[in-house]
Amino acid sequence: MKKIVSKKDIAHLDQRFRANFINSIEGFKALNLVGTIHSNGGTNLAPFNSIFHIGANPPLIGMVSRPDTVDRHTLENIRSTGQFTLNHVNETIYRKAHQSAARYDTNVSEFKAVGLNEQFINGFSAPFVQESKLKMGLELREIKTVELNGTYIIIGEIIHIEMATNKISEDGFVDIQQLGTITVAGLDAYYKTSLLERLPYAKPLM
């Protein structure tokens, strides 16, 4: 059986249904906990599944923030401090990571609310997640507004990486599956992975 959905069909869907549907057909995504700090010292933690690669030199990562959700604390903190952390979610902490998406009051730190520990690194104000096995500290480089729907694309440069392994392949590859990193589909479906294979650099055969 196959199913075809048109632009008109999509427009007529119930809002929550559409959010689940569109999010789930986009494929498996990188799941990271984003850690930030307010100028008053209050910390904030929120899951983001819209992390994407922009470049390796300099190492630039993008992520999307909506202005109308809990994400806004993250956005405000990044704007005012210029820093944020990305922390891979592993099998041990994904339920806590999911719970950190709840709409807590501004004066509640999601770290405390969900039971994850803050980790601070010299010279960097934004909090890392101690339980994460691959974490990055980023400095804000640019925020782009997407006028089409009022979202923001936050672009940061990786300035610090901490991994719970010292194994890096000769060619630079890090096995994030071995670090327990998981992936997400839709808004709430969590998956572990199993390696099929690594393939060699592709060259034309004809």
Place this chain on the structure above:
Amino acid sequence: MKKIVSKKDIAHLDQRFRANFINSIEGFKALNLVGTIHSNGGTNLAPFNSIFHIGANPPLIGMVSRPDTVDRHTLENIRSTGQFTLNHVNETIYRKAHQSAARYDTNVSEFKAVGLNEQFINGFSAPFVQESKLKMGLELREIKTVELNGTYIIIGEIIHIEMATNKISEDGFVDIQQLGTITVAGLDAYYKTSLLERLPYAKPLM
């Protein structure tokens, strides 16, 4: 054992090593084959792992294109026709998908070169991948330039969806694992997935 990598360390890495390293620490990513067509009728296919969610209403997807690689055919075609397709990669076709990244001549269609079949849908010029089990047709809405490194963020609106299943959960969720969709880490490591669980909408507990 743990490993710490600084901004300075990253800057001093060999270029190919750095590309593998930075790409592999960003988490598992959505892998899609992007189908486009030239105004002369020549088709083009290329794998992209930088697909990200921008919004559900309207349904907007972003992806990153570098100007200095094979991606440029994709970018040029999208610019001139205003259309492209996204096709999930499954376990049966991932080797062909990987091979489509090779730098073929402009007059060679990657569809033919790697052995995937073009599928055309009435009223839409860009080619879909017949072997893909979840495919989307998108219309270009905007291209943003990232001045930081000369890349482009292509933003498209989903106007057509075709799935090899008619199973959509009551809440809008589509099980892409059941469709065989796989995920990628780094530039060349392919993984299948295994569901841990879906979690209910998160609400504050305190």
